[in-house]
Amino acid sequence: MDIIDLDEKFLGDYLVCLEGWSDEIKEGGIHKEIWYRRMKDKGLRVKLALVDGKPVGMIHYVPVEHAFAEGRDSYFIHCIWVHGHKKKGVGDHRKKGIGTALLAAAEEDARSLGAKSMAAWGVSLPVFMRASWFKKHGYRKVDKNSVALLLWKPFTDDAEPPQWIREKKKPQGAEAKVVVTAFKNGWCPAMNMVFERAKRAAAEFGDTVEFRPVETSDRATFLEWGIADGLFVDGKQVRTGPPPSFKKIKKKIARRLRSKR
Ligand SMILES: CC(C)(COP(=O)(O)OP(=O)(O)OC[C@H]1O[C@@H](n2cnc3c(N)ncnc32)[C@H](O)[C@@H]1OP(=O)(O)O)[C@@H](O)C(=O)NCCC(=O)NCCS
Numbered sequence: 001m002d003i004i005d006l007d008e009k010f011l012g013d014y015l016v017c018l019e020g021w022s023d024e025i026k027e028g029g030i031h032k033e034i035w036y037r038r039m040k041d042k043g044l045r046v047k048l049a050l051v052d053g054k055p056v057g058m059i060h061y062v063p064v065e066h067a068f069a070e071g072r073d074s075y076f077i078h079c080i081w082v083h084g085h086k087k088k089g090v091g092d093h094r095k096k097g098i099g100t101a102l103l104a105a106a107e108e109d110a111r112s113l114g115a116k117s118m119a120a121w122g123v124s125l126p127v128f129m130r131a132s133w134f135k136k137h138g139y140r141k142v143d144k145n146s147v148a149l150l151l152w153k154p155f156t157d158d159a160e161p162p163q164w165i166r167e168k169k170k171p172q173g174a175e176a177k178v179v180v181t182a183f184k185n186g187w188c189p190a191m192n193m194v195f196e197r198a199k200r201a202a203a204e205f206g207d208t209v210e211f212r213p214v215e216t217s218d219r220a221t222f223l224e225w226g227i228a229d230g231l232f233v234d235g236k237q238v239r240t241g242p243p244p245s246f247k248k249i250k251k252k253i254a255r256r257l258r259s260k261r
Pocket of ligand 1: 079080082083098100130133
């Protein structure tokens with residue numbers, strides 16, 4: 001197994017999170033690519049794990065100033081992912097130490113770039129990026145926002161822990177129509193997929209539903225709201241992990257519309 005920096009040859013694999021076999025992930029459109037083009041000049045780092053020359057794992061991290069946390073002299077891990085689907089694509093590569101190797105490579109890279117610490121988000125439930133996995137690798141919880149834990153590993157004695165940037169304002173509804181507000185940062189194809197599904201679902205109702213996109217890869221916009229990715233129907237948040245289906249989103253909008261009549 002080799003760990004390499006992302007190069008153009010594997011850009012397509014990275015943009016679909018190594019799941020080129022999945023039609024679902026393509027629903028996320030080109031948002032990750034737009035985000036990537038923007039962030040690569042702002043310090044985005046991407047590493048891939050290759051087995052037999054094929055990418056089976058990835059990690060990407062950004063200077064904390066471009067993440068959803070407030071901090072300094074630190075990098076923030078948006079995503080670590082080792083392909084785990086048994087009969088799809090490159091198959092299951094988990095539990096072979098690849099995740100550990102990716103994390104170690106990212107930490108070494110961050111240190112060499114002068115960072116005093118590494119941060120990551122993790123979920124307190126046994127799904128997605130499990131907080132417990134990071135804790136086993138020396139990270140500790142320094143902040144919490146519902147189930148999203150902010151995990152942190154200092155490299156130096158004078159490193160300062162980051163904090164979550166919290167929601168600052170809530171999307172509003174409107175009198176005469178249903179408002180679907182969709183926040184999109186771009187870094188996560190699953191969240192991009194939710195954005196696209198919500199846009200399509202809203203369009204099916206014509207003028208009775210207004211779709212309001214909020215592009216949070218624009219830092220000022222993100223800071224104005226304190227929400228990076230999310231879906232709201234008339235100000236009520238829709239759970240997006242795991243991504244709701246198109247049908248489910250459409251149903252929620254229809255229900256809300258009926259309640260207004
Ligand atoms: C978290 C994650 C990156 C870990 O990757 P991984 O390659 O399986 O990690 P490791 O192999 O280093 O460690 C996993 C386990 O395998 C065990 N292991 C490591 N090497 C091993 C080996 N050679 N043989 C057997 N077991 C091994 C480890 O002890 C560890 O045990 P644990 O489950 O008790 O922690 C992976 O599970 C993943 O991608 N999860 C989904 C994360 C996600 O949702 N990301 C997207 C968020 S946007």
